[in-house]
Amino acid sequence: MSSIVEKTEAFVSDLLTHELSEKYLYHNLRHTQRVVKNTKELLEHYGLNDSKQELLLLGAWLHDIGYTKGHTKHEEKSCAIAERFLTDQQYDNDKIAEVKKLIMATERHYEPQTLEEEIIRDADASHLGSKSYLETSELLREELFLLGIATYSQSEWCEENIKMFRTEHRFYTDYAKEHWQPRKDKNLRKLIKAKKEEKKIRKKEALKAKFKSESPDRGIQTLYRVTLRNHLTLSDIADTKANILLSVNAIIISLALANLIPKLDNPSNSYLIYPTVIFILFSIISMVLAVLATRPNVTSGEFTQEDVKNKKVNLLFFGNFHKMPLADYEWAIKEMLNDRNYIYSSLTKDLYFLGLVLNRKYKLLRWTYTIFMVGMIISVIAFAIAFKYFGPERLPL
Numbered sequence: 001m002s003s004i005v006e007k008t009e010a011f012v013s014d015l016l017t018h019e020l021s022e023k024y025l026y027h028n029l030r031h032t033q034r035v036v037k038n039t040k041e042l043l044e045h046y047g048l049n050d051s052k053q054e055l056l057l058l059g060a061w062l063h064d065i066g067y068t069k070g071h072t073k074h075e076e077k078s079c080a081i082a083e084r085f086l087t088d089q090q091y092d093n094d095k096i097a098e099v100k101k102l103i104m105a106t107e108r109h110y111e112p113q114t115l116e117e118e119i120i121r122d123a124d125a126s127h128l129g130s131k132s133y134l135e136t137s138e139l140l141r142e143e144l145f146l147l148g149i150a151t152y153s154q155s156e157w158c159e160e161n162i163k164m165f166r167t168e169h170r171f172y173t174d175y176a177k178e179h180w181q182p183r184k185d186k187n188l189r190k191l192i193k194a195k196k197e198e199k200k201i202r203k204k205e206a207l208k209a210k211f212k213s214e215s216p217d218r219g220i221q222t223l224y225r226v227t228l229r230n231h232l233t234l235s236d237i238a239d240t241k242a243n244i245l246l247s248v249n250a251i252i253i254s255l256a257l258a259n260l261i262p263k264l265d266n267p268s269n270s271y272l273i274y275p276t277v278i279f280i281l282f283s284i285i286s287m288v289l290a291v292l293a294t295r296p297n298v299t300s301g302e303f304t305q306e307d308v309k310n311k312k313v314n315l316l317f318f319g320n321f322h323k324m325p326l327a328d329y330e331w332a333i334k335e336m337l338n339d340r341n342y343i344y345s346s347l348t349k350d351l352y353f354l355g356l357v358l359n360r361k362y363k364l365l366r367w368t369y370t371i372f373m374v375g376m377i378i379s380v381i382a383f384a385i386a387f388k389y390f391g392p393e394r395l396p397l
Contacts, residue, residue: 002050004089005057009036011085012061019068023146026073027067031127036060036128042119043072045175052116059102059120060088071147075107092145109168118172122180123167131181133213133384137161158195162188224347231354233345238361240294245290245368249283256280275382282375284291286368293364297357308332311342 016029039060043053062085066077079100086096104110105117112118127136141157144150152160165188171177260276263269301323303313308331313320315336321329336342 002054004086004091005061007089008058008061012065015065015068021397023143024067025143025146026136027064027071027143028210032061032064034127035063035120035123038123039119042123042173046115046119046173048116051095054115055098055102056119058082058099059105060123062099063103063106063120063124074122075104078103100127108180112172114214115201116171122171122173122176125171126180128169128177128187129176129184131170131183133183134190148320155195156200158191158198162191162195165191220344224351225352227360228347228354231351234358235354238358238365241365242290242293242361242368245286245365246294249287249290249327249372250284253280253287256283270375271386272383275379275386278382279375279379280372282371282379286375289368289371291366293361293368299339303332305332311339314346314353316346316350376385 012032013029016032036057039056043056048056062082063078064074065081066074066079067082069077081105082099083096086099087093100115102120103119105112106124110117110121112121127133132138137157141152144152166186171181171184196239256276256279260272263272297319298320301319301321303315303320305323307313308315313332315321315329315332321332324332336346
């Protein structure tokens with residue numbers, strides 16, 4: 001490495017470290033070092049003479065120092081700073097002019113005219129063909145935001161990068177085309193894939209938002225869900241209580257028929273007839289009421305199109321459609337789903353009629369438990385009276 005290149009490296013490193021704004025997350029010393037590294041890689045391949053290698057290395061080191069004076073026309077500012085520095089180093093004026101040409105060759109839309117210009121342009125854009133491109137690109141997006149140049153969303157930035165890959169940038173040297181282009185193509189595919197995934201996510205979010213706006217409010221959904229669940233739970237409790245009473249009374253009647261009634265044939269046991277009849281009668285009444293509490297009501301199971309259009313039928317209750325053909329029921333459900341008010345009305349009717357059924361069940365259960373309790377008390381009293389006043393010891397010898 002020539003002494004002028006070493007001095008330039010030290011100068012640029014100090015300048016970009018101490019005078020460059022921290023907002024430059026991309027165009028900073030790391031970027032310049034990467035450009036110099038890739039310039040050396042290209043120079044090693046093409047084997048240019050020492051003079052041209054020196055000029056290219058100087059151009060690579062000095063091409064972005066103008067950012068210390070602002071981002072607008074930074075190439076021209078870089079040329080001005082480079083000229084002052086190289087003049088102070090008593091560098092040849094013709095060579096300074098060549099270095100300035102190489103710096104200006106890094107301008108965004110410039111088309112290189114010589115191999116040297118192609119080399120420095122490819123080195124400057126080498127990050128497009130690197131594995132770390134996506135991370136590097138994100139630094140540039142953040143830099144543009146911090147500097148107030150442009151604000152891009154992730155989606156917009158992805159679109160800008162795809163557009164730049166396809167229509168603006170290309171590598172010029174054969175070496176870059178062979179070694180960096182494949183990775184650049186891979187990076188482009190990643191961008192396209194990310195864009196497609198982002199579109200899918202946006203589409204899902206849009207559908208979710210649309211569904212949320214068109215569907216019942218979450219609070220209303222919760223209201224119906226909790227209330228229906230409570231109704232069904234209460235119905236299960238009522239059925240369980242009725243089944244318990246049925247089982248208990250069935251056992252009582254079975255024991256009475258097996259053990260008590262056969263003894264009534266004996267004249268000495270005639271005093272037990274009335275208590276036994278009372279006992280069994282109350283048990284039978286309790287069983288009948290328990291059965292009534294659990295016995296389902298059978299409905300017609302049919303509806304007409306007019307019923308659906310006039311919203312007179314509750315399609316959520318099986319008793320209103322169990323005799324209807326599947327096609328008719330599917331049509332009716334579609335009609336209901338197209339009308340939010342019909343959905344609310346059906347859910348409300350479901351709650352209302354479930355409430356009526358629960359009211360009937362619990363009234364019957366209350367009567368059943370009351371009659372069972374009263375029957376047990378009266379039966380015990382009747383047996384006690386029978387034994388006391390009409391028992392075997394009271395019968396004449």
